[in-house]
Amino acid sequence: MESSDILVIGGGIIGASVAYGVAKQGVDVTLLDQGGSTPSASRGNFGLTWVQGKGLGMPRYAEWTLDSVQAWPEFSEDLRENSGISVDFKQPGGFEACLGEEEWCRRKAIVDQMRQESVNGNYDCEMLDRHTMQEMIPKLRLGKTVYGASYSPHDGHLNPLALLSALMAALKNFGIKHYPENQVESVSFRNDSFEIRTTKQRFSAKKIVLACGLGIKALARQVGMEIPIRPQRGQILVTERTLPLLEQPFVTIRQTHEGSFMIGASHEEVNMDTGTTLEVMRDLASRALQLFPELYKLQLVRCWGALRILTPDNRPVYVESESCPGAFVVTSHSGITLAPLHAGRLSKWIVDGITPEGFENFHPGRFDA
Numbered sequence: 001m002e003s004s005d006i007l008v009i010g011g012g013i014i015g016a017s018v019a020y021g022v023a024k025q026g027v028d029v030t031l032l033d034q035g036g037s038t039p040s041a042s043r044g045n046f047g048l049t050w051v052q053g054k055g056l057g058m059p060r061y062a063e064w065t066l067d068s069v070q071a072w073p074e075f076s077e078d079l080r081e082n083s084g085i086s087v088d089f090k091q092p093g094g095f096e097a098c099l100g101e102e103e104w105c106r107r108k109a110i111v112d113q114m115r116q117e118s119v120n121g122n123y124d125c126e127m128l129d130r131h132t133m134q135e136m137i138p139k140l141r142l143g144k145t146v147y148g149a150s151y152s153p154h155d156g157h158l159n160p161l162a163l164l165s166a167l168m169a170a171l172k173n174f175g176i177k178h179y180p181e182n183q184v185e186s187v188s189f190r191n192d193s194f195e196i197r198t199t200k201q202r203f204s205a206k207k208i209v210l211a212c213g214l215g216i217k218a219l220a221r222q223v224g225m226e227i228p229i230r231p232q233r234g235q236i237l238v239t240e241r242t243l244p245l246l247e248q249p250f251v252t253i254r255q256t257h258e259g260s261f262m263i264g265a266s267h268e269e270v271n272m273d274t275g276t277t278l279e280v281m282r283d284l285a286s287r288a289l290q291l292f293p294e295l296y297k298l299q300l301v302r303c304w305g306a307l308r309i310l311t312p313d314n315r316p317v318y319v320e321s322e323s324c325p326g327a328f329v330v331t332s333h334s335g336i337t338l339a340p341l342h343a344g345r346l347s348k349w350i351v352d353g354i355t356p357e358g359f360e361n362f363h364p365g366r367f368d369a
């Protein structure tokens, strides 16, 4: 039986970020993943490092997200040094466009409420009119229905596949034990230690981290935790490459480092179905053309569906089991945005056991009522 101090189950962005942070603290860590080719959230996401609009009604989450995007420049450098891979991280600020005055007013109400809820009343997001917005996007003409946008200087984007590759390469360089084709079937707790059985072998560890996305629910029950998560499909379109036209990402469209436009993403309750549909592709493309009509010239070259891992309020769950201390659950939508903090403060919590301030907000007990 292989043994380690900390064993992380799930080799997506979240498990890899946590393993990276734990390994950097010099702790012996093992990473397990079930493998397979299903388009997981970590491979099928939109690649935004996004702060605006996050944390309405939960100021601790807004603060956590802002801290994370502020840590991104240093984190991407650190990752490049340890992996030799650039994730093409850029933070030029980002827009959430409003088609028509009604959408703009609804958006403004959200931004105003977030400002009121913020700790110092200083929420760094502003509403722009169409004219100001167009001046910031000199190379693409805005469509007639664009009324304006909300804008945050902290928003950015990156290549999410490069992020996953960089984390894996860094983990390899750190010499951590990685088992990519091991589906965990059971976890049990005895004599202050965990035994983990996979389809291939057995492992033991003093602590375990359940970071296996939609696989968390079944394993968490075995160590005394109920984690209410569900899948939600997002479809994304990709165009052929073109000249650099758009520097800033929008929540529904961005131009990649290589020149493609990514257009996304739908929100569909279809259980575990990762397929694509013509109807949704049409809707996504049509909204993109309302925003930037000139994009009609570009060919679409790819489309995929991937599953978000959502809690009932779309906010993270970070929790240690009470009945099996040493078993942690880490799950979150926005795993790209939050990677620096998952590798930083959160992995320190797992190693030291000292709960970061305000973490009670992320306890799943909030869903009990």
Ligand SMILES: Cc1cc2nc3c(=O)[nH]c(=O)nc-3n(C[C@H](O)[C@H](O)[C@H](O)COP(=O)(O)OP(=O)(O)OC[C@H]3O[C@@H](n4cnc5c(N)ncnc54)[C@H](O)[C@@H]3O)c2cc1C
Pocket: 009, 010, 011, 012, 013, 014, 015, 016, 032, 033, 034, 035, 040, 041, 042, 043, 044, 045, 046, 047, 048, 049, 050, 182, 183, 184, 185, 211, 212, 213, 214, 215, 216, 233, 234, 235, 236, 264, 265, 306, 307, 308, 309, 331, 332, 333, 334, 335, 336, 337, 338
């Ligand atoms: C369409 C879409 C767009 C998104 N856009 C953004 C964005 O712009 N910005 C952002 O911050 N976030 C975005 N997200 C969310 C982000 O992608 C997720 O928060 C993140 O990828 C979750 O990572 P994860 O590691 O928890 O889950 P996953 O990627 O699902 O990884 C979990 C891993 O666990 C493994 N696993 C499961 N069960 C077991 C088991 N029993 N044993 C062993 N291994 C197991 C799986 O094989 C998988 O590799 C988006 C998500 C989607 C779907």
